[in-house]
Amino acid sequence: MSAQTILFELDREHVKLDNLLKLTGVCDSGGAGKHLVASGAVTVDGEPESRKTRKLRAGQVVRVGGIEIRVVDIGG
Structure with missing residues (x-):
């Protein structure tokens, strides 16, 4: 089974990880996004990520x- 892919169009220099999870509908709130990151369930560019407010830029992939x-x- 393949992953569901969401394209997030960045309209600024960066977006914080917890906010990205909220804006894409993965979580209901930024707080829920922070808990999800803290649980160890999130990777950025294939590496586990524990920084809740990591700044993400165009070209990066979150799973x-x-x-x-x-x-x-x-x-685009």
């Missing part, structure tokens, strides 16, 4: 369970 979030420039 949570069966969900893959690709951060892309707003232009």
